[in-house]
Amino acid sequence: MAQVLEFKLPDLGEGLTEAEIVRWLVEVGDVVAVDQPVVEVETAKAMVEVPCPYGGVVTARFGEEGAELPVGAPLLTVAVGAPADPGAPVDSHTPDDGGAPVGVRAPEEPAERALQAAAEESSGNVLVGYGTAAAPARRRRVRPTRPAFEVPAALSGEATSGGSESPATRVDGPVPVISPLVRRLAREHDVDLRALAGSGPDGLITRADVEAAIGAGPAGTAGTREAVASEERRQVEAGQEPTRAGLASRHPLTGVRGLVADKMSRSRREIPEATCWVDADATELLAARAAMNAAVTERDGQKVSLLALFARISVAALGRFPVLNSSVDMEAREVRRFADIHLGFAAQTDRGLVVPVVRHAQTRTTESINAELIRLTEEGRAGKLTPRDLTGGTFTLNNYGVFGVDGSTPIINHPEAAMLGVGRIVPKPWVHQGELAVRHVVQLSLTFDHRVCDGGTAGGFLRYVADCVEQPALLLRSV
Structure with missing residues (x-):
């Protein structure tokens, strides 16, 4: 049987x-x-x-x-x-x-x-x-x-009466959504996904589609919102403080959001972190990148991104200051320094913030790092990153300049010991060769675990990164 x-x-x-x-x-x-x-x-x-x-x-x-x-x-x-x-x-x-x-x-x-x-x-x-x-x-x-x-x-396999087989029954498949988080958001707000037209690739329903449906709502909901807004205006005109009752929404901390919450809370509890900053003239780095990409054709390969250059600079800096490529084990009361550099980089996706890892970055050329960054970014946007792609990092690079901000004090990606932050590159007045000029300036920050090193080591690391940004030829020493 x-x-x-x-x-x-x-x-x-x-x-x-x-x-x-x-x-x-x-x-x-x-x-x-x-x-x-x-x-x-x-x-x-x-x-x-x-x-x-x-x-x-x-x-x-x-x-x-x-x-x-x-x-x-x-x-x-x-x-x-x-x-x-x-x-x-x-x-x-x-x-x-x-x-x-x-x-x-x-x-x-x-x-x-x-x-x-x-x-x-x-x-x-x-x-x-x-x-x-x-x-x-x-x-x-x-x-x-x-x-x-x-x-x-x-x-x-059951047949209908009369000896004929039953007609084919349609098996309704799942609605094509870009993420399970989108499906959950729709359930929480009673949005019928089958009634939505997806704006994503191949008709995928995105979070923006669901949020738009929530904002539109049924006529009764719209009428209720208008009534609430009218009452608030009346209270303001009467000199009263507008009052609101109840919660606007509830979102469970699960999935990627829950994992981020757990890791960040643990990092803040366990790691005594400190941050130092420096402004750097990135004009020469931009010129070097333009020269690299000028001769690149579709047959030769992909153009090098600024993130790849900052990644290569970070690897060179960790070679000079290896103590920052480590983690702390308080139970054993020791600092564990890693032989390999597994470089993580923060990436924003529809599923939330993820940190894919470029493994063995110290053995890669700039082109190899660039290709791996592109691959991991595409996999992240498609939701196809594997657990191995997202774990095992020893140092993180955070390019928050893509959000149009100059600086940040990020929380270290536990259990790592440091994170390099890169702000936006903007034209600013700058003293160059003794004269005032307009140069492209970037703010760099290093958040580090103060148990691993003191300010002198952290400052030396960040200063070397800034020097490589201002004079990319310095990288030739470590290539």
């Missing part, structure tokens, strides 16, 4: 304890192969596809799209060892597998996956995809255990 096995949400690493179901990739009644992705989930760090270690027929799914499940919670059940022909004899074990059920992943059997695929081809089953009509009804030996929802007739 077929054996029903339960597949639970696996440990996704890096201390993650839960994940949100973004999209189911299989339906009840589908045949799955060993290691076939069955569900797409979003953790606090990335969206990943979860493969099932069993091959067989899906008999039940647990959890709707948008639901959060803890690690170890059931995801689905799979009937393994069921033959394609209902009348054929069933042997739930292979002759030489040592008693392992058919369809269970066995690393010592390399041919098992090929046999499973061949069995699926001969069975004639048709997978039902999202947003498509279900296949004509086929009789399947499916015995649901603890089903999380009713199985449509087209999937269960």
